[in-house]
Amino acid sequence: MNNTLKELDTIAVENFRQYLRIPSVHPNVNYEPCVEFLEKLSKSIGLQFTVFRDVPDNPTVVVTWMGKDKTLSTIMLNSHMDVVPVFEDKWTHKPFDADIDENGNIYGRGAQDCKCLGIQYLEAIRRLIKNDFQPRRTVHVTFMPDEEVGGGNGAGMCVTTDNFKRLNVGFALDEGGEGVGNTLVVYYGEKKRETITVHCTGQSGHGSSLLENTAGEKLRFILGKFYDYRAEQKKKENEEQRTDNITTLNLTMVKGGVQHNVIPDEFVLGFDARIPPKNVQEFETTINGWCKDAGEGVWIDPSENEAHGSTSLTDSNIFWVAFKKAAREMGFQTDLRILHANTDGRYFRKALIPTIGFSPNLNTPVKAHQNDEFLNINVFLEGIRIYVRIITALADA
Structure with a gap:
């Protein structure tokens, strides 16, 4: 040197x-x-x-x-x-x-x-x-x-x-994100983040009663659907050894109840989801279907999360062509991905x-x-x- x-x-x-x-x-x-x-x-x-x-x-x-x-x-x-x-x-x-x-x-x-x-x-x-x-x-x-x-x-x-x-x-x-070996990881877009708030409402009453149509039963149905889906995505992640093609979904908040001997009339569940752009419409249709299947009185708050686009990495993008050429001249390959975070x-x-x-x-x-x-x-x-x-x-x- x-x-x-x-x-x-x-x-x-x-x-x-x-x-x-x-x-x-x-x-x-x-x-x-x-x-x-x-x-x-x-x-x-x-x-x-x-x-x-x-x-x-x-x-x-x-x-x-x-x-x-x-x-x-x-x-x-x-x-x-x-x-x-x-x-x-x-x-x-x-x-x-x-x-x-x-x-x-x-x-x-x-x-x-x-x-x-x-x-x-x-x-x-x-x-x-x-x-x-x-x-x-x-x-x-x-x-x-x-x-x-x-x-x-x-x-x-x-x-x-x-x-x-x-x-x-x-x-x-x-x-x-960091690359490995002679591969540079390039992110051309990001997953859409959605904060999903699900309301599960139902009949309230005394804690000693086995009432029909309770908020807790609907909560159980929704959690089952969400976590079955999460398990499928986890299996896909393990098989493919990458995260850009999967949707992450996690329960992050639970609200509801006033005291132990009162069946509440509502539970509210909060989920964090990160969705590949190509999967957004299908995912939103799916979770709205789950809410309908859970029964009357289950709904999702309107999402205020904005969609954001991706960058085209084709030969029509002169900057991408220049980046790729420089990487190749240094002996690097490029791996194109959607970033899991924002x-x-x-x-x-x-x-x-x-x-x-x-x-x-x-x-x-x-x-x-x-x-x-x-x-x-x-x-x-x-x-x-x-x-x-x-x-x-x-x-x-």
């Missing part, structure tokens, strides 16, 4: 650790230390720095690398500043110290989800600038707030603003911006949202080198 590259690696690791030490953790996140850190880092690279403050206390950071042709749509490289809470007594390393162990693993909340990506984007651009590369298209590196609590006051609001529209984004990279990417797709969810951090145990979240130094640095090739290809598409 030459001295210049070694110096760049040292700078990148130190910047990553500094970012991890900022406790931008829910609830009540203070984003200003992140904003200050990112401003200093961006200006050290020679990039333009802007903050959108359309939502009070939820700033969006935009770092801009100007391209040669300002008439072209731009590339957006997105990550988020916020991280989920920690149970510090369950960690072997303090979650905001960015300790490095003897194996080169850097520990910290956000190490995988997803402070790594923001630093990897910027450090890849630093290397490209040092190599005198100027992109054809302008590149915006964006740092969103609020992603870990749904993104409504982050990317969801941001894409509707004039500030964002002036960025003229034609293609976006967002967070994704990210800011859904808001970009809803705004009709083609978006890929992607992480360059290969062969890494998934620790996002878990105790002892970490990323290995070598994996982190290799991710920067992957981004150098990917960003070059996208910016010149």
Whole structure:
């Protein structure tokens, strides 16, 4: 390794650790230390720095690398500043110290989800600038707030603003899942999340009576249908060894009853479902059928969960062609999937911006949202080198 590259690696690791030490953790996140850190880092690279403050206390950071042709749509490289809470007594390393162990693993909340990506984007651009590369298209590196609590006051609001529209984004990279071996996992869409609230109503009375048409009997029927379906999906997941083609379904809330000797007139069940886009209509028809079969007085609250589109990954998408070509030249295959969870990417797709969810951090145990979240130094640095090739290809598409 030459001295210049070694110096760049040292700078990148130190910047990553500094970012991890900022406790931008829910609830009540203070984003200003992140904003200050990112401003200093961006200006050290020679990039333009802007903050959108359309939502009070939820700033969006935009770092801009100007391209040669300002008439072209731009590339957006997105990550988020916020991280989920920690149970510090369950960690072997303090979650905001960015300790490095003897194996080169850097520990910290956000190490995988997803402070790594923001630093990897910027450090890849630093290397490209040092190599005198100027992109054809302008590149915006964006740092969103609020992603870990749904993104409504982050990317969801941001894409509707004039500030964002002036960025003229034609293609976006967002967070994704880690690949294995020589395979890069690429997410072109996300499952639709539905919060399903089922009301089971019936005859009420004394707890000593065996009444007909009770809410509890209908609850039993509904639970049986939902959990039989869940078991089928679990079997499919085990057989296929992947999650993008299955619907996840879990009971998360139960309400009802006033006291032990009173049969209640209603139970309310809350379910969390994550549905592949192609299965949404069939799933909704199925669960409404179950409610009808359960008997009179069983219904589902109207869903307010919005559908969001997928990105076409065909040869008509010049950005996908550029991404795929760069991956192939590095010796990687691509595995195209629907993401099992939700990210800011859904808001970009809803705004009709083609978006890929992607992480360059290969062969890494998934620790996002878990105790002892970490990323290995070598994996982190290799991710920067992957981004150098990917960003070059996208910016010149």
